[in-house]
Amino acid sequence: FFLPALARRRQKWSVDPRNSAWSNDNSKFGQKMLEKMGWSKGKGLGAQEQGNTEHIKVQVKNNMLGLGATINYEDNWIAHQDDFNQLLAELNDCHGQGETESSVSNQKKAFSLEEKSKSSKKRVHYMKFAKGKDLSSRSEDDLSCIFGKRQKSMKAQ
Numbered sequence: 001f002f003l004p005a006l007a008r009r010r011q012k013w014s015v016d017p018r019n020s021a022w023s024n025d026n027s028k029f030g031q032k033m034l035e036k037m038g039w040s041k042g043k044g045l046g047a048q049e050q051g052n053t054e055h056i057k058v059q060v061k062n063n064m065l066g067l068g069a070t071i072n073y074e075d076n077w078i079a080h081q082d083d084f085n086q087l088l089a090e091l092n093d094c095h096g097q098g099e100t101e102s103s104v105s106n107q108k109k110a111f112s113l114e115e116k117s118k119s120s121k122k123r124v125h126y127m128k129f130a131k132g133k134d135l136s137s138r139s140e141d142d143l144s145c146i147f148g149k150r151q152k153s154m155k156a157q
Contacts, residue, residue, distance in 0.1 A: 023055070078148050 022028075034045075044051030065071075135143065143149075 081148055 016022075039045070042053055043049045044053050061067075070076075131137075135146070138146070
């Protein structure tokens with residue numbers, strides 16, 4: 001059983017695939033109009049003739065990022081998240097919903113899921129599951145990577 005994905009077709013290239021005959025032609029309508037207004041080859045467009053003098057070059061996009069996306073995208077969304085968290089903190093302070101003493105003490109009573117699963121009589125959690133879910137044994141760097149926070153060295157800059 002053979003099913004070709006697409007039928008192969010021969011490509012027929014034109015005599016001038018780069019269109020260099022058109023780019024070297026001096027009788028183009030637009031070029032004549034610009035030359036009547038004082039423009040000449042080698043000058044850029046604009047009031048101070050500061051525009052590009054070369055053709056627009058095509059860049060090969062060989063990554064899976066979207067159009068306009070850059071490699072430092074991770075840093076951008078972390079910055080947006082930091083700004084949003086700061087905005088929420090300012091709103092909480094403004095409306096009197098800042099952290100109270102009881103909420104701070106509740107956060108300090110962090111329990112270890114691993115210890116809890118070991119001490120329970122039933123075999124509730126398997127060890128890999130308990131270690132993977134327990135964040136109390138993680139370092140600050142690990143937590144900042146997990147929650148998408150900037151590292152302290154990045155804030156100093």
